[in-house]
Amino acid sequence: MREKIVHYFSKITPLSEEEESAIKSSAMIKNYAKGAVLVHEGQFSKETFFVLKGLIRQYNLAEGEEKTTAFFTEEQWVIALNNLEGDKPSAYYWVCEEDSVLMLGNDDSAQKIFNQFPRLESIARKIVENTFAEYQQTITTYMTDTPERRYLRLLESRPDLIQRIPQYQLASYIGVKPESLSRIRKRLMKKP
Template sequence: MREKIVHYFSKIALLSEDEASAIKNSAVVKNYAKGTVLVHEGQFSKETFFVLKGLIRQYNLTEGEEKTTAFFTEEQWVMALNNLEGDNPSPYYWVCEEDSVLLLGNDDSAQIIFNQFPRLESLARKIVENTFADYQQTILNYLTDSPEQRYLRLLESRPDLIQRIPQYQLASYIGVKPESLSRIRKRLTKKP
């Protein structure tokens, strides 16, 4: 599993043997059972996670109802971009929706590697920038697309996700009730 994180970094920039070895040797990899809550709303946490295997769901509670705001799968970072220092309480929950294998990270451990290998800090910055850009695009799509367009976009960009999550979570993610999602699916199957 540790090789996966080295492979991920290598796709961003060519790593020296020492850099690859430092990443691999410093990686903290943990297994989590389905249903494990990684972060609770209101919790202070400096942790970031890299999904090596599994599925993490991000949601808020609004008037007692879960509102799914993100799904993270293999080779995605789970991080609170508004709270990289860990000094603000989390506004959401992160929960494992499948048995998951995650790489754990935080700023303290990253600084140790950055001091030894300064080039890795710029790689980490690029990862945060890419993650932020992905979040921004997701928010823009959510604000401008209809629920049907959101569903179609998800079918196109992440078809595997549709098979991995329950319909009520999918409905919440695209901003509708499960009955409305059923109508959207039905309408789409009737289109030529």
């Protein structure tokens, strides 16, 4: 699993042997069972997660109903962008929807490695910028697209999710009830 982490960082920029070694030795990897709650809404947490294997769902409760706002799969970061300092309570639940293998991180451990290898800080900044851009695109989609278009975008961009998550979570993610998602699917199947 440590090789997967190095491979991910190497896709962003080539790493020196020392940087590779530092990433491998500092990586804290943990296994989580399906159903494990990583963070509860209202909990204070400074941790970020990198998904090596598995599926994490982000949701919050609105009037007692779960509203799914994100799914994180292999080679994605689970980061609370509104709380990088970890000084605010989480606005979300992060739950493992599959057995998962995650790399854990926090600002304290990151600062130690950045002090030793300053170039890794610019790589980390690029990762946060990319994660923020993905979130921003998702928000824009919710504000401008119809539920049917959001579903089609999901089919195009992340077809694996359709097979990995239950229909009620998929419906919540695109902003409709499960019955409406069924109607969308039926309508799309009738189109040539």
